[in-house]
Every structure is written in C-alpha cells, then in structure tokens.
Amino acid sequence: MELGLTSPVRVTFVKYGPMSDQGGRYVRLGETGHRLSVCGHATPREASSILWHELAHAVQVERLGGHRLFEQLWARELREAGISWRQLRESAYSVRAYRSMPLEREADRVAAACGRVRLVGRLGD
Ligand SMILES: [Zn+2]
Numbered sequence: 001m002e003l004g005l006t007s008p009v010r011v012t013f014v015k016y017g018p019m020s021d022q023g024g025r026y027v028r029l030g031e032t033g034h035r036l037s038v039c040g041h042a043t044p045r046e047a048s049s050i051l052w053h054e055l056a057h058a059v060q061v062e063r064l065g066g067h068r069l070f071e072q073l074w075a076r077e078l079r080e081a082g083i084s085w086r087q088l089r090e091s092a093y094s095v096r097a098y099r100s101m102p103l104e105r106e107a108d109r110v111a112a113a114c115g116r117v118r119l120v121g122r123l124g125d
Pocket of ligand 1: 053057103104107
C-alpha cells in the first residue's frame, strides 16, 4: 500500500506506564517532519500495527493541510463522540465511542489492511 507521505517520519519508542492504554501517539508535524511515538513495551507485532495506525494519522495531517487543522478536526470528532478532554486525560471514556471517530476509524482501517507488513522486529528476527 502506498501511503503517499511527503514529509519524513521520526519514530520514538516511549515506555508508557503499565496502566496506560496508550499504544502510540501522533505527536506533531514539525520542521523536520512527522513525529510519532510507539510504546516500547509493545511486541513487534503490536508495534507494527500501532505504527501503521499512527502513519495513517500522518497522512491525514498532510491531507488536511497541517497539524493544526488535523487537531481541530480531531477535537471536533472527539466532542461529537461525547468524550471530554478530562475523560481523555483520565482514560475514563468509552473506547467504542473513541474508535467511532472518523479519523480513528480510518487509521484503524489502514492498520488492519497493512498490519501484516511488519515494520518492527527484534534484533535477530
Ligand atoms: Zn489514532
């Protein structure tokens, strides 16, 4: 699958806490390109799926014309899904409602379609 990204991508592995439900994050589009983070506790298979999901957000950022416009749309979809920023911060929201957000659904579809292509492995694999 051709994602069509035009800016470079930098991935940081972050050790999210054991209680975190966050597997990865689209961080931002800066002068040096897209920055993504993936949980360092994830297995290579999980990390690949997370990475495909976050790469789909990078495509959305470029398609929408920048990170700010992406964030505005994402925030609107969050509101329409009935999730407040506080609920998001405290991980006290309906995962189903979150996954119903159009930008998230699109990213999940990309991850499902491309997930078999491993982007992450362990040394020696
Ligand atoms: Zn997402």
